[in-house]
Amino acid sequence: MTVKIVVPASSANLGPGFDSLGLAVNRYLTLEILAQNTASWQVEHELGSQVPSDEQNLIVQAALALDPDLSPLHFKVISEIPLARGLGSSSAAIVAGIKLAQHFSAKTFTDQELLEVATKIEGHPDNVAPALFGNLTISLLLNGQPKTLTATFPEIGLLAYIPDFELATKDSRSVLPAELPYKAAVRAGSVGNALVAALLTKDLDLIAELIELDGYHEPYRQKLVPHLATLRQIGHEVGAKGTYLSGAGPTVMTLLAPAKMPDFIAKAQAKGLTGEFVSLQIDQLGARVIG
Numbered sequence: 409m410t411v412k413i414v415v416p417a418s419s420a421n422l423g424p425g426f427d428s429l430g431l432a433v434n435r436y437l438t439l440e441i442l443a444q445n446t447a448s449w450q451v452e453h454e455l456g457s458q459v460p461s462d463e464q465n466l467i468v469q470a471a472l473a474l475d476p477d478l479s480p481l482h483f484k485v486i487s488e489i490p491l492a493r494g495l496g497s498s499s500a501a502i503v504a505g506i507k508l509a510q511h512f513s514a515k516t517f518t519d520q521e522l523l524e525v526a527t528k529i530e531g532h533p534d535n536v537a538p539a540l541f542g543n544l545t546i547s548l549l550l551n552g553q554p555k556t557l558t559a560t561f562p563e564i565g566l567l568a569y570i571p572d573f574e575l576a577t578k579d580s581r582s583v584l585p586a587e588l589p590y591k592a593a594v595r596a597g598s599v600g601n602a603l604v605a606a607l608l609t610k611d612l613d614l615i616a617e618l619i620e621l622d623g624y625h626e627p628y629r630q631k632l633v634p635h636l637a638t639l640r641q642i643g644h645e646v647g648a649k650g651t652y653l654s655g656a657g658p659t660v661m662t663l664l665a666p667a668k669m670p671d672f673i674a675k676a677q678a679k680g681l682t683g684e685f686v687s688l689q690i691d692q693l694g695a696r697v698i699g
């Protein structure tokens with residue numbers, strides 16, 4: 409039976425959970441093994457010429473980072489996750505490579521080892537953790553060592569607004585300050601702490617308030633994603649439970665009951681927003697091998 413590896417997209421930050429909180433959502437990167445022990449690494453994909461088709465592909469690089477002794481494989485990649493949109497395309501590729509290596513390696517690896525290698529490549533755990541483990545993840549990076557906890561997310565619809573332009577994470581991170589004033593840092597941290605408590609206690613009204621009070625990154629990125637304020641205002645009008653910048657953007661995620669989505673979308677389109685609206689659900693399994 410053909411071996412397939414399925415990895416969910418991810419939506420990171422959730423506002424004040426910057427570089428820490430992340431959600432796995434139901435759009436997928438699927439890797440299908442076509443041949444083993446080939447003369448060289450071969451990657452078939454339709455992601456454009458900027459994505460390599462040999463051992464330079466990020467999936468292969470991640471696989472070899474976990475097990476440098478892995479024999480070359482020929483595989484196909486089909487991805488529903490747009491690149492440079494804030495839905496964890498690079499993290500899904502990294503996790504796919506690590507799961508590939510885990511499956512074909514003669515060695516065994518713990519989940520923590522998978523998380524460590526993935527985080528080292530990506531630089532932060534908030535996309536790779538949900539891509540690996542599913543659901544809502546709360547992660548931190550201490551002395552280069554990631555730690556993560558997994559929790560279930562409240563029952564609420566997710567509406568992603570995916571603009572038709574790219575925003576690479578490195579560009580989006582380049583506008584962030586090197587440091588924050590002490591009082592601003594304490595405030596931002598307390599908002600983030602309270603948001604985690606609201607998520608774990610499924611307090612949707614408190615989530616709605618806190619998820620929009622980030623002090624770490626959204627105020628500085630706002631100029632790159634002016635549609636964030638527009639969508640946030642529409643969310644207030646229709647009774648959404650919060651709107652936040654998905655990862656480094658430009659995608660914006662709104663917590664919204666599915667019945668309210670058509671009205672939300674109509675209002676957004678009336679404001680001239682021309683991107684794609686996608687209703688998403690939480691992926692509760694994370695990366696998995698099929699077959």
Ligand SMILES: Nc1ncnc2c1ncn2[C@@H]1O[C@H](COP(=O)(O)OP(=O)(O)OP(=O)(O)O)[C@@H](O)[C@H]1O
Binds near residue numbers: 465501657
């Ligand atoms: N599905 C993929 N397969 C192989 N390489 C990928 C894939 N997705 C991303 N990459 C590699 O990772 C690099 C960064 O990708 P991308 O810009 O999508 O990620 P990002 O901006 O870090 O995050 P996000 O996708 O969440 O916005 C790309 O230049 C590409 O080389």
Ligand SMILES: N[C@@H](CCO)C(=O)O
Binds near residue numbers: 534625
């Ligand atoms: N926490 C990261 C997520 C990147 O997907 C950022 O906001 O830059």
